[in-house]
Amino acid sequence: MKNLWLKGFLYLILIGLIILLAKIISIPRIEVVKLPKAYAAEIPPILKKIAVCESGGKQFNSDGSVVRGRINRYDVGRFQINLLYHQEQATKLGYDLMSEQGNTAFALWLYEHQGTKPWGWSNKCWKG
Secondary structure (H helix, E strand, O other): OHHHHHHHHHHHHHHHHHHHHHHHHHOOOOOOOOOOHHHHOOOOHHHHHHHHHHHOOOOEOOOOOEOEOOOOOOEEOOOOEEHHHHHHHHHHHOOOOOOHHHHHHHHHHHHHHHOOHHHHHHHHHHOO
16 A cells, blocks of 8 residues: 555656646746847947937837838837848847847947948948
């Protein structure tokens, strides 16, 4: 009888562990954004100028919506990063372009890999 009780007890523990594991696996994952090393340092002065020219230096409008380009609605955020051209790469890197942190981190990544080329349309504003 004691052996049967022990088997039942172990069976219940096993079921409990399986249920617990199933709950842990089904918990939505929060992706941790890995920022480039440059993010920890100061944003380069040229990127600060670009942000001011592109969006007035703002990620969000007064109503809380993300700043979008006046000419191209696919340009979003402080650095007016184009979703059609850059969303896929930003997602691969774990950056949310709609958040200020993600938009800034991806702008730093772009700057590191392409210089100021992605913001060429506004260069009359920030080059001077």
